[in-house]
Amino acid sequence: GHKPFFNHESTTQQPMSNLSTINTFVFGKLVDDCEHTLKQGDKVVLSKFLVRKSASASKDGRHVLQLELSEETGTTVFVYAKSVKEPTAAHNVNLPIIERSKIRMHDYIYIPLNKVKEGITVNVYGVVKFFKPPYLSQGTDFSSTVTIVDPSNARLNCVLFSGNADLLPKIYKVGDVVRFHRIKIQEFNKELQAINAPGFSALTFDGTPGAPLKPRTTSKSYQFTSTDQRTVEELRRWASADPSIHKPTIRLSEVKPAEYFDLTCQLIAKAEVDRSAVLLKVWDGTQCPHPLWQVPVDASALEGDPGDIHRLRTLAVDVLVYDNHIGAANFLKVGMYLTIHNLHAKLMTPTSEKPSISLDPVPEMGFHLHGGTSYGRGITIMPADCSAVQQLKRSLESALSADQDSLGDLSLLDILNTSKRPSASEATSAARIERCQQESATVLTAHQHIKTTPIQEILDQSPPQKYHIRAKLVNYEPRALHQSVKLYCPKCCSLQEIPNDDDIDTVLQGLYSPGSTAVDPDIQSHDTAWYKTATWEAEGERQRQTTVHLVKTGEEQSVPEHSTILVEGMSLNDLYRLSERFGRVIPTSSRTKCLSLNDLSIPFLIEDRKWHYGCKNCSDPQPVNVLQSLSQSGTWESSAIAKVLGVQLLSYVFVMKFTFADGSGSLDAFLWNEAVS
């Protein structure tokens, strides 16, 4: 908890005004430091504290604000050393005479791991035997699991949580030395287990004997005595003799199939593959001896310098990062140094849908960071100054100098030389926008493993075959969706446009213009055995005779919606009106001896407002009289009508044509479906 630490009112002789007395609270680890160092009456300078409203101002009469000191905000407490002459103005932080206090050391006691007991909170040193790098738990905090060992031959599993991942130990590899303050020992599954207690803090050291004794921590103040130095160095020496702890690092050139390993590398490029996977292109300066499996992703989807990606293509490996690791992957920036923990090197036989020409497909090596946190799977961002990255950089630099010609322009060089992350220049951000606009509208998921075939290779082979292509869309038709509906003949496979109203009207007017109407008097206005006829003059127009032949049905009370009519002399508007009223409308003409169908460039049947057309190539129109057979059977299906009339029915289809090109050739692809009627 927190304790009110300073209370000037009680320490000064004369009473102070409200505004000159402020409550100051000390939190966490700083409590210990201050508790043992500061005495009443000391003069201090405080930096980087939090200012909050005082909850007690109305009661204690002090300042309405309060100061909150904690390690998390980076607070530093300066105390005037005894030797320093008292400054003229205590608040003047710029005074050069202020120096960091000699804080009296707190006597921390470190318990050997074989001496920990349930229920106590202790401080320990240990060597990391196993760890899971911090990851976001299902709860609110980051979590990290660390197993430590020490020369007492005991081991301790530590389960650590923190809302701030920086407060968890910064472990890079097994063998690192850690110091934990305030871990609580408890029992779980009949074993002792440690969990971080309030005020927990951790220091982590490189496990290499003789390496600098600089601890990894974000803490601004920590106690580290010469005793601590000896302890760390002792643990380093003790662990370095243990082969189960001291494992060699594996580089891409040494990777064996089916191996799980930790890879320290630099990120070249990144792409979201689908909802469950992110692609990382990484390199460590060495060449993997196996053919590399490559995740097919659109170049436009790759975040990273296209030039670098191209130049490093032989050294870079594709790593697929799945599921829970995607969140961590999203934080990564191109140029960063990483350790990917428990990376799976897997040999994969290339899958190809095309007929195999080569006899033995060569297995390719793919790298996967599987989902979950088993075996410490995860990604750690490595600072440029740590020894693993120093070593990595030497490897990257030697790879560059080995191939100066092809790698000389590498923009990642800037990162190597300056140790800074690349800043997005105007040029690259413009390029990014351009690429962004080229992004696929649709992404097929889970097809990463499917090989694509160059278009020319498809053109050289004989159909039918199935392929996957990756190509640029050069053109597509039609541009408006409604234009994608066409008429299709299932017999001759021809496609044609749906005649528009103007065309139909023109045909109808040509058919029934006064000069051309030589209606056969024999069949005019005669009821036949199977239809009744009515003829009249069209109103208000040029002389035009219109005729309706109503097909008789068995029932006397036939409703128009279920009736079939044969019509003559109709305009386009007439056809629309009649088709709304009657179930089936069949446009005919009686210029010849018998009632016959019209030119097939207009519909031969309008059924429930659906306009049916026939194929000019494949139809052999019969006199309309043949419909009499249907009037007897009573089946007036459009297909039955078409059949007896000798008409090859055209169907409505959705068709889009795409023209693709991939540099090797170009290909038209049709997207095709039956239209819903």
Next chain:
DNA sequence: GTTTAGGATTCG
């Protein structure tokens, strides 16, 4: 001072 996770491979 709650919960989370509590070492223990893999859908891809």
